[in-house]
Amino acid sequence: QKEVEQNSGPLSVPEGAIASLNCTYSDRGSQSFFWYRQYSGKSPELIMSIYSNGDKEDGRFTAQLNKASQYVSLLIRDSQPSDSATYLCAVSLSGGYNKLIFGAGTRLAVHP
Amino acid sequence: DTAVSQTPKYLVTQMGNDKSIKCEQNLGHDTMYWYKQDSKKFLKIMFSYNNKELIINETVPNRFSPKSPDKAHLNLHINSLELGDSAVYFCASSQDPTVEQYFGPGTRLTVT
Numbered sequence: 001q002k003e004v005e006q007n008s009g010p011l012s013v014p015e016g017a018i019a020s021l022n023c024t025y026s027d028r029g030s031q032s033f034f035w036y037r038q039y040s041g042k043s044p045e046l047i048m049s050i051y052s053n054g055d056k057e058d059g060r061f062t063a064q065l066n067k068a069s070q071y072v073s074l075l076i077r078d079s080q081p082s083d084s085a086t087y088l089c090a091v092s093l094s095g096g097y098n099k100l101i102f103g104a105g106t107r108l109a110v111h112p
Numbered sequence: 113d114t115a116v117s118q119t120p121k122y123l124v125t126q127m128g129n130d131k132s133i134k135c136e137q138n139l140g141h142d143t144m145y146w147y148k149q150d151s152k153k154f155l156k157i158m159f160s161y162n163n164k165e166l167i168i169n170e171t172v173p174n175r176f177s178p179k180s181p182d183k184a185h186l187n188l189h190i191n192s193l194e195l196g197d198s199a200v201y202f203c204a205s206s207q208d209p210t211v212e213q214y215f216g217p218g219t220r221l222t223v224t
């Protein structure tokens with residue numbers, strides 16, 4: 001079973017809409033969760049980190065964490081064409097150092 | 113510019129050769145990582161050093177050998193390159209092993 005799962009997409013949303021990206025993970029002891037954005041041919045760029053249950057907002061981005069359901073999501077409000085990228089969910093495994101396990105990523109396409 | 117930097121950006125070489133990739137960070141971080149992103153865009157941890165000590169050593173061929181001369185540098189040496197080693201290799205760093213990681217620009221390795 002994959003440790004971090006994401007829908008590969010593409011997720012297509014119109015400009016100005018809310019994009020909702022989802023991620024589930026298998027390690028119940030995971031404590032740290034991250035969303036990265038990766039443009040084609042570029043390196044992953046950290047967007048959000050979240051460590052406790054609930055919502056965390058930063059500008060147009062909101063991360064949501066539900067440890068009981070082993071679920072983390074990223075909402076992008078007022079989506080822009082420049083948000084078109086692959087979004088990677090990363091989860092740290094319990095039991096030691098911050099070994100991040102990445103999902104395969106969800107490709108987001110925002111069309112004008 | 114404060115950042116994680118890697119050299120070279122592109123590396124094209126023949127099977128059987130030995131090559132090195134260098135990484136430097138000027139963020140003052142204690143922990144550095146090497147990741148491999150294959151053609152399917154799956155990002156996977158290879159190694160991690162914390163204060164020059166190896167803390168994560170994933171199941172990779174022993175042809176891959178990391179070396180950390182100091183906290184700001186983590187190099188990756190690859191012996192007897194194979195076709196399957198073709199990928200993008202990312203260096204990353206973090207303040208400590210439990211928090212956000214920041215990625216370098218990547219080195220695209222092509223083995224012919």
